[in-house]
Amino acid sequence: MKFSIHQASRIGNRRYNQDRVAYAYSSEALLLVLADGMGGHLHGEVAADLIIGTFVESFGRDAQPRIADPNEFVAGAMRHANERILRLVRDEALGGFPGSTCVAALIQDGEIYWGHAGDSRLYLLRDGAVLAKSRDHSMVQQWFDWGMITAEEARVHPQRNQITNCLGGVEDMFYMEPGQPITLRSGDVLLLGSDGLWGPFTDQELIAAFAAKPVAAALDGLVAHALEREDGHSDNVTGIVVCWGEGEVAHTAEPVCHILDIS
Numbered sequence: 001m002k003f004s005i006h007q008a009s010r011i012g013n014r015r016y017n018q019d020r021v022a023y024a025y026s027s028e029a030l031l032l033v034l035a036d037g038m039g040g041h042l043h044g045e046v047a048a049d050l051i052i053g054t055f056v057e058s059f060g061r062d063a064q065p066r067i068a069d070p071n072e073f074v075a076g077a078m079r080h081a082n083e084r085i086l087r088l089v090r091d092e093a094l095g096g097f098p099g100s101t102c103v104a105a106l107i108q109d110g111e112i113y114w115g116h117a118g119d120s121r122l123y124l125l126r127d128g129a130v131l132a133k134s135r136d137h138s139m140v141q142q143w144f145d146w147g148m149i150t151a152e153e154a155r156v157h158p159q160r161n162q163i164t165n166c167l168g169g170v171e172d173m174f175y176m177e178p179g180q181p182i183t184l185r186s187g188d189v190l191l192l193g194s195d196g197l198w199g200p201f202t203d204q205e206l207i208a209a210f211a212a213k214p215v216a217a218a219l220d221g222l223v224a225h226a227l228e229r230e231d232g233h234s235d236n237v238t239g240i241v242v243c244w245g246e247g248e249v250a251h252t253a254e255p256v257c258h259i260l261d262i263s
Contacts, residue, residue: 001030001107002248006216006241007260008223012196012234018100019194019238020048022259024056026065027252030107031055032240036120036194038099038166047085047098047168054081055104056257063255070106070113071178078102078115078167078176085168099169103134103192107244112190114179118166121198124182125189125210130203132182137165155202161195161235186245189215196235200226215243 011017018037025031035051037044058077059067067073085098101118114122116134119141124132135141139162144154154160167174184190189210198206201222209225210218219241226237238260 001025001028002245002250003030004215004243004248006219007239007258008219009236009238009260009262010223010227012227012230012236013232014234014236016045017236017262018045018048019196019236020045020052020260020262021192021238021240022052022056022257023240024059024063024255024257025251025253026063026255028065028108029059029063029067030242030251031059031063031104032190032192032242033102033104034120034192034194034238034240036101036118036196036236036238038101038169043098044100046088047100050084050088051078051081051100051102051167052259054084056259060255060257065254067106067108070108070111071181074104074106074113074115075176075178078104078117082167082174089168097169099166101163101166101194105190105192107184107242110184111181112184113181115176116179117174117176118163119161119195121193121195122179123191123193123198123203123206125191125207126185126187128207128211130207131188132179133203134179135177136163137177138163155199160199184244186247188244190242190244191219191239192241193239194236196230196237197222197226197239199235200229210241215241
C-alpha cells in the first residue's frame, strides 16, 4: 500500500483534551479511528480511550495481514467498544455515563469501509470536491435535512454540537451508521476530524486546505487556523488525514499501531 498519513490534536480552550485518535496498518490493510469524548458527561476521555483501544486491539488480532470481513470489522469493533464503556459504568459505579463519538475507516484492496456514531466526521476529497461525507447525528442535521435551515445556518447554529447518538452515554442511544464502500483513486485525500476541527470551516475551505499542501502541513495548518478562528471558545481540535496512491510512501509491515499521545 502507498499512502502518506498524519494525525494532530490540540486542547483548544478546554480544561482537558478528550479527543483521541490512532491508526494501524499491516501490509494489506489500514485502519483510522477517531473518538471525541463528550465533555458534558463523566469521564468522556475514558470512553474515547476505550474506543481507540478496542479498534487497535481488534486490528492487531484480525489483520493477518487481511481483515476477513471489513464491513463487519468496523461495525463489530464499534459495538464492542460501546459494550465495554457500558460495562465499565456498571462495574466501576462511576455515577455517570461516559460517552464519545466515533468515526472509523478501514482501507483494504483499495476500498474504504467506514462507519460513525455522533458528529465526528469523515470526508473523502477527490479532484477538488467532497466525494463522500458522513452525516452528523444531531437535531441540527435533521432540521437541515427537513429543509428547516440552510447549510450556513446549520454550520453556525448554537445547538449544532448537541448530538443524538454516541457510544456509551445511555444504553439504548448507540447505533453505527455505515458508509457505502468506495474504491479509492490515486490522489484521494481521506480526513477524519472531531467537530472542533471541521466546525469552523466550510467544505470549500477544507478542500482548499488540502489542494495546495502536503497532507501533514495542511492538517497542521487547519488545526492552527481552527484555534485562531474560535479563539476564546475553541473545542478540542483533532484530525487524521491520509493521501492515497502513487507517489506516496510504500508501507509493507506486520501490524503497526500509532496512537497519538494526548496529554
